[in-house]
Amino acid sequence: MTFVSKSRLAIALAASLVLAGCSGGDTPAEHSSADRAEGHTSSSAGLPAGHIDAGEKLAHTKGKATGQSCVDCHGEEGNKPIDPTYPKLGGQYTDYIAHSLEMYRDGDREHALMTQQAKDLTDQQIADLAAYFSSRTRHLRDLHDTH
Numbered sequence: 001m002t003f004v005s006k007s008r009l010a011i012a013l014a015a016s017l018v019l020a021g022c023s024g025g026d027t028p029a030e031h032s033s034a035d036r037a038e039g040h041t042s043s044s045a046g047l048p049a050g051h052i053d054a055g056e057k058l059a060h061t062k063g064k065a066t067g068q069s070c071v072d073c074h075g076e077e078g079n080k081p082i083d084p085t086y087p088k089l090g091g092q093y094t095d096y097i098a099h100s101l102e103m104y105r106d107g108d109r110e111h112a113l114m115t116q117q118a119k120d121l122t123d124q125q126i127a128d129l130a131a132y133f134s135s136r137t138r139h140l141r142d143l144h145d146t147h
Helices: 003-022 035-036 054-058 070-074 094-105 114-120 123-135
Strands: none
Touching: 035 070, 054 114, 054 123, 070 123, 094 114
């Protein structure tokens, strides 16, 4: 992949995140009461509705490629990564998680472990994982008030 295409990909991802933020996010509160009662979310990535319960089960399932589950590396509920360079996923935007997993799966984003973990994920599994991790308590920090 050339530098130009990587730059365009990064710009496209950033733009999708900005648009998701401007639209008020993708929280379950924006879905019908029936969807919320079922624990469903949706994604701007064009994925099917995600199911929080299915995502929780999948997050604890060992992957065939690496023998690791999501929570083995990112911690319970995605908030205690085993390495400080690994992201906290708990409370992250559904679309960010979904787009990131799609990019790992499709080879547009590379990481020694994540590329292997994501390569066999279906659209439904990606939607379910994104729904689960985005529904967890947020332990994310931004750069406000850092000098």
